[in-house]
Amino acid sequence: MLVEELPLPEKAIKLLKERGIRELYPPQEKAVKYGLLDGKNIIVAIPTAAGKTLIGELAMLKTVLEYGGKALYLVPLKALANEKYEEFKVYEKIGIKVALSTGDYDSSDPWLKDYDIIIATNEKADSLLRHRASWIEDVQVLIADEIHLLNYADRGPTLEIVLARFKQLSGERQIVGLSATIRNAEEIASWLNAKLIVDDWRPVKLYEGVYFNGKIIFSNGTIKDVREFYPRDDIANLTVETIKDGGQVLIFTNTRANTIRISRRLKSKIMSILSRDEKLKLLQLADKMRRASSSLMGEELANFISGGVAFHHAGLNYEQRKIVENAFREGIIKVVVATPTLAAGVNLPARRVIIHSYWRYDPRIGRYEIPVLEYKQMAGRAGRPKYDEYGEAILVARSMDEAEYLLTKYIRGEVEEITSKLAREQALRGHTLAIIALSQNTTLSGVLDFMKNTFYAYQYGVENMIVKVKAILKFLKESGFILEEDEKLKPTAIGLRVIQLYIDPLTAKRIIEALKANEPKHIMAYIHLICHTPDMPKLYLRRGEYEYYAELAKEYEGKLFFDIPNDEKELEFYLAEIKTALLLYYWIEEISEDEIIRKFDVGPGDIRSLTQTAEWIAYAASELAKMLKLNEHSKILSELRERLKYGVKKELLQLVRIPGIGRVKARILYDHGYRTLEKLKQARIEELIRIPLIGLETAKKIKQYFGLEIKEMEVKKRREKVEDKSSILYWIKYSG
Numbered sequence: 264m265l266v267e268e269l270p271l272p273e274k275a276i277k278l279l280k281e282r283g284i285r286e287l288y289p290p291q292e293k294a295v296k297y298g299l300l301d302g303k304n305i306i307v308a309i310p311t312a313a314g315k316t317l318i319g320e321l322a323m324l325k326t327v328l329e330y331g332g333k334a335l336y337l338v339p340l341k342a343l344a345n346e347k348y349e350e351f352k353v354y355e356k357i358g359i360k361v362a363l364s365t366g367d368y369d370s371s372d373p374w375l376k377d378y379d380i381i382i383a384t385n386e387k388a389d390s391l392l393r394h395r396a397s398w399i400e401d402v403q404v405l406i407a408d409e410i411h412l413l414n415y416a417d418r419g420p421t422l423e424i425v426l427a428r429f430k431q432l433s434g435e436r437q438i439v440g441l442s443a444t445i446r447n448a449e450e451i452a453s454w455l456n457a458k459l460i461v462d463d464w465r466p467v468k469l470y471e472g473v474y475f476n477g478k479i480i481f482s483n484g485t486i487k488d489v490r491e492f493y494p495r496d497d498i499a500n501l502t503v504e505t506i507k508d509g510g511q512v513l514i515f516t517n518t519r520a521n522t523i524r525i526s527r528r529l530k531s532k533i534m535s536i537l538s539r540d541e542k543l544k545l546l547q548l549a550d551k552m553r554r555a556s557s558s559l560m561g562e563e564l565a566n567f568i569s570g571g572v573a574f575h576h577a578g579l580n581y582e583q584r585k586i587v588e589n590a591f592r593e594g595i596i597k598v599v600v601a602t603p604t605l606a607a608g609v610n611l612p613a614r615r616v617i618i619h620s621y622w623r624y625d626p627r628i629g630r631y632e633i634p635v636l637e638y639k640q641m642a643g644r645a646g647r648p649k650y651d652e653y654g655e656a657i658l659v660a661r662s663m664d665e666a667e668y669l670l671t672k673y674i675r676g677e678v679e680e681i682t683s684k685l686a687r688e689q690a691l692r693g694h695t696l697a698i699i700a701l702s703q704n705t706t707l708s709g710v711l712d713f714m715k716n717t718f719y720a721y722q723y724g725v726e727n728m729i730v731k732v733k734a735i736l737k738f739l740k741e742s743g744f745i746l747e748e749d750e751k752l753k754p755t756a757i758g759l760r761v762i763q764l765y766i767d768p769l770t771a772k773r774i775i776e777a778l779k780a781n782e783p784k785h786i787m788a789y790i791h792l793i794c795h796t797p798d799m800p801k802l803y804l805r806r807g808e809y810e811y812y813a814e815l816a817k818e819y820e821g822k823l824f825f826d827i828p829n830d831e832k833e834l835e836f837y838l839a840e841i842k843t844a845l846l847l848y849y850w851i852e853e854i855s856e857d858e859i860i861r862k863f864d865v866g867p868g869d870i871r872s873l874t875q876t877a878e879w880i881a882y883a884a885s886e887l888a889k890m891l892k893l894n895e896h897s898k899i900l901s902e903l904r905e906r907l908k909y910g911v912k913k914e915l916l917q918l919v920r921i922p923g924i925g926r927v928k929a930r931i932l933y934d935h936g937y938r939t940l941e942k943l944k945q946a947r948i949e950e951l952i953r954i955p956l957i958g959l960e961t962a963k964k965i966k967q968y969f970g971l972e973i974k975e976m977e978v979k980k981r982r983e984k985v986e987d988k989s990s991i992l993y994w995i996k997y998s999g
């Protein structure tokens with residue numbers, strides 16, 4: 264089917280063609296035939312790279328352009344949300360307003376009402392529903408990307424609840440679910456009352472195989488010899504071969520340390536096959552990386568980049584990640600060695616994907632083999648349309664037996680079934696409270712009625728949930744989050760607030776109990792309190808660190824809200840909390856990022872995600888304290904929140920509020936005598952640029968922050984010149 268034949272407005276068709284889309288892929292055509300553009304619910308379960316996004320886009324275009332409705336596009340991860348936002352922004356050309364909504368969970372984001380396409384993470388969408396964002400009523404089509412993630416314990420339940428809630432809204436609304444190939448797609452389709460499209464068509468041929476001892480055995484039985492460039496270095500040989508043939512390589516491994524180890528081993532080998540021109544570009548890129556992030560990790564990345572290789576994992580910060588991904592897309596970086604963070608949804612020019620390890624480690628369950636679904640996601644990064652004519656996915660085996668095993672399990676084997684994880688207590692606690700809070704006046708059977716809409720109920724029957732829900736109701740009652748009168752369940756004021764703050768009720772309970780029972784304490788007590796909640800991820804305690812943190816815990820004995828536990832297992836958790844708290848403490852005491860990275864063996868991206876989560880819990884805690892009239896606690900927590908946001912001591916809080924002034928620059932300004940905003944306001948530009956690290960750009964930003972001056976100062980000069988367009992632009996820039 265040609266794009267022209269689609270029942271869409273001319274401008275949409277024109278834009279699609281400009282983007283290089285002329286003809287629909289077969290599964291896309293099927294979706295249209297099944298009623299995608301007539302508001303029908305559709306689930307597609309098709310291979311990687313088969314063009315699922317466009318199926319969502321077509322439904323969105325129809326709704327927005329022809330019915331004036333809104334579209335909500337859900338993704339599981341912030342990184343993916345950013346990528347979709349970049350992609351969908353082209354629609355602004357035809358007057359569609361596109362928004363990205365991922366941050367702040369305590370808001371209904373009323374500004375979104377002016378937008379047509381809203382991209383959100385599942386969590387953000389859930390929080391918007393909890394805040395009863397008024398514009399949700401206008402959402403006529405919901406796209407759930409990567410809907411197979413229903414299967415994942417940490418993120419699945421939220422997606423399930425969002426879908427269940429959307430199903431319950433009145434009026435006709437469309438749901439489009441985009442899934443990887445899974446075994447029981449028909450269950451998801453039937454749950455959502457949707458037509459199902461299953462297909463194994465892929466636009467670019469993907470050859471899957473297992474590598475052992477110099478040979479790749481492909482799924483169809485053919486065997487290919489890999490050229491030996493370096494004796495006994497399988498990964499290097501597999502990589503160099505593809506690069507020599509003009510392709511690029513993506514390597515997946517299981518740990519961050521491995522991404523670095525493999526990059527190190529590859530660097531000189533890749534470098535030796537690059538042209539002068541390529542090397543020059545890489546040197547420039549390495550410089551760019553150094554300038555963008557002056558951390559240790561930035562330096563290490565820059566060093567590898569100069570050889571054409573980069574590692575990629577969640578420890579990188581946003582800028583570092585973007586530089587690596589973009590340069591790989593542009594063909595400047597030839598090899599990326601990644602943890603599975605890069606496995607879902609992204610389009611990259613990897614002709615060959617090498618899966619170096621199919622093992623994972625989880626401290627709670629030990630070593631385990633990845634599910635087939637995860638293998639397929641990684642493999643599917645190879646051979647993407649626009650980039651390559653074919654793709655290869657290669658699992659590395661260490662013996663012939665293992666090669667056989669991998670071939671059977673991952674390549675010829677079937678993907679797992681998706682099952683609901685909603686019954687997990689941690690998930691159910693918050694969602695049950697949310698159901699009660701949103702209905703204001705319900706009963707146990709009312710709660711169960713809502714649950715009937717869930718995938719859990721579809722798969723297991725709602726009666727299997729009763730015991731769990733009852734236990735949770737008991738917990739919520741005892742914690743003071745709900746009241747029960749004549750079987751009617753009502754949220755308390757605090758219970759309602761917990762829902763809006765988007766924290767686990769158990770987090771709220773721990774915070775409230777600690778604050779109520781204690782006088783104000785040392786700041787470390789509050790940081791530890793944050794780390795003692797289930798919403799806060801913890802750093803792992805490494806072997807050999809136990810003693811150190813046990814000592815530290817003893818030093819803080821009596822100063823924190825929670826004492827050292829006697830139970831051995833609990834003690835280990837407690838010490839991990841102390842370790843995490845210490846990182847946050849270093850951060851707000853202005854210890855340098857590099858020192859934190861070294862001491863805690865984390866990356867800049869980890870510091871960012873840990874401090875962001877801590878900031879959110881500190882905010883929630885200060886709000887709860889305020890409600891309970893625990894004003895002293897609330898004040899301390901609210902200040903802590905700001906310090907966590909910027910990573911500074913109290914005295915710098917005024918300065919870091921200026922855009923462009925981070926913790927480092929604020930400290931320099933402060934130490935040069937600019938301790939207040941007033942003082943800074945009076946400073947002359949010439950004085951400011953003399954201070955180390957404060958260049959002209961920063962000095963301008965500071966002046967701009969104080970608004971009026973710069974306007975008067977600059978505008979006076981400009982008035983003398985002839986009025987031209989640029990001065991009007993100047994006005995707009997500075998008065999905005």
Ligand SMILES: Nc1ncnc2c1ncn2[C@@H]1O[C@H](COP(=O)(O)OP(=O)(O)OP(=O)(O)O)[C@@H](O)[C@H]1O
Nearest residue numbers: 284286287288311312313314315316317608610648
């Ligand atoms: N009909 C089409 N014609 C040309 N290119 C297309 C068409 N449909 C999709 N594409 C392109 O194919 C590529 C892969 O599409 P997309 O990212 O939607 O795959 P996907 O099915 O979501 O894969 P994954 O499972 O990996 O997320 C994109 O670059 C997209 O622009």
Ligand SMILES: [Mg+2]
Nearest residue numbers: 315316408608
């Ligand atoms: Mg996709």
